[in-house]
Amino acid sequence: MSYKRIVWVLGFIPALIGVQAANGSAVFQIFETGTTNTATTVAPGGLVSLDVVAVKVNAESGVEGDLDSFTYRLNFPNQDFVLTGNTFGAPFDNALAPAGFNGSVPWSVPTAITHAADAGSPLATPLIPDLYRTTASTAGVPGVGPNLLLETLTVTAPMTAGDYAISLEMLEAADRMGAFHSVDNGVAFTVTVPEPTTLALILAGSLGILRRRR
Numbered sequence: 214m215s216y217k218r219i220v221w222v223l224g225f226i227p228a229l230i231g232v233q234a235a236n237g238s239a240v241f242q243i244f245e246t247g248t249t250n251t252a253t254t255v256a257p258g259g260l261v262s263l264d265v266v267a268v269k270v271n272a273e274s275g276v277e278g279d280l281d282s283f284t285y286r287l288n289f290p291n292q293d294f295v296l297t298g299n300t301f302g303a304p305f306d307n308a309l310a311p312a313g314f315n316g317s318v319p320w321s322v323p324t325a326i327t328h329a330a331d332a333g334s335p336l337a338t339p340l341i342p343d344l345y346r347t348t349a350s351t352a353g354v355p356g357v358g359p360n361l362l363l364e365t366l367t368v369t370a371p372m373t374a375g376d377y378a379i380s381l382e383m384l385e386a387a388d389r390m391g392a393f394h395s396v397d398n399g400v401a402f403t404v405t406v407p408e409p410t411t412l413a414l415i416l417a418g419s420l421g422i423l424r425r426r427r
Contacts, residue, residue, distance in 0.1 A: 238273040239280065239358075239386050242266055242399030243287075243379060246365055252403040257372040260297065261404055264365050265346075265381065270358035273395065277388035279355035283363065284347035284384040289326050292342045293371035294379075296324040302362035306351040320344070326368070336384065343382075355389040370406050377404045 245253045246262035255261055265285070272278035299319045324330060326344060331337045334345035346364060350356060356363075371377060378401040386394040 238269075238271045238276070238396075239383075239394035240268040240397045240399060241285070241363075241381055241383050241386075242268050243381050243402040245402075251400055252405065254405040254407060255370045257370065257374070257406050257409075259370050259406075260367055261370055262365065262367045263379070263402065265363045267356070267358050267361040267363060267386075268399070270356075270361060270386075270394065276392040276394055277355075277390060279357050279388050280350075280361060280394070281353065281355040281387055281389040281391075282347070282349035283386045284345075286331070286336075286338070286382040286384065287344045287346070287366070288380045288382055289342045289344075290377045290379070291371065292325070292327045293373065294326045294342070294377075295369045296320055296326055296344065296366060297322050297369055298367035299364060301348055301364050302356075304350040304354050304356050305348045305363065323369075353389060370404050372406075374406050374408045377406070378402070379404065 242251070242265075244250060244264045244266055246264045253261060265287070267280055270278055270280050299322070301319075326342045328340055328342055331343055331345040332339075336345065344366075380401040381398045383396040383398050386396050388394065
């Protein structure tokens, strides 16, 4: 290897590391509804309410500090979750905009989140249980951060005990001029379904605390 090639490679490595380590200017996260919790424990088949939130939407080079449209997938670990409710937050209008994309209106419920749940979506993933979502703001009025609510969803948890990770995959996030943000998807949201004996102990402990307070 020539001296020039060695210098080029050594100079390229830090740049490559910098690209891989960079965080997006727009940071997104799944939270338990109304909280900043990234995990919850529910009974088998219990309801879980989730918020998809733009924690921050910062301006960057050539991109305004707002959010006018977005597309993402919510990836589930198996086919045992069922969607029972969903709606976009303001200013995203639950209408078919931009034209030609599905997912801009609430899904009909209940919908089993199976490998075929996103069939017909532009970027359908046949072997992954996920929900594909895309929409734009009402009349071109963008949303601004921090902590901008994009969507609230309610799902039923699996009947089998275990820890289940739900991840957000932001495919695009654009400002009011159509320029794209660099994005950070945050951490996966964990749903824990305890064993029946563990659940009974949790409920018994909660009941004991309630009785002492009374």
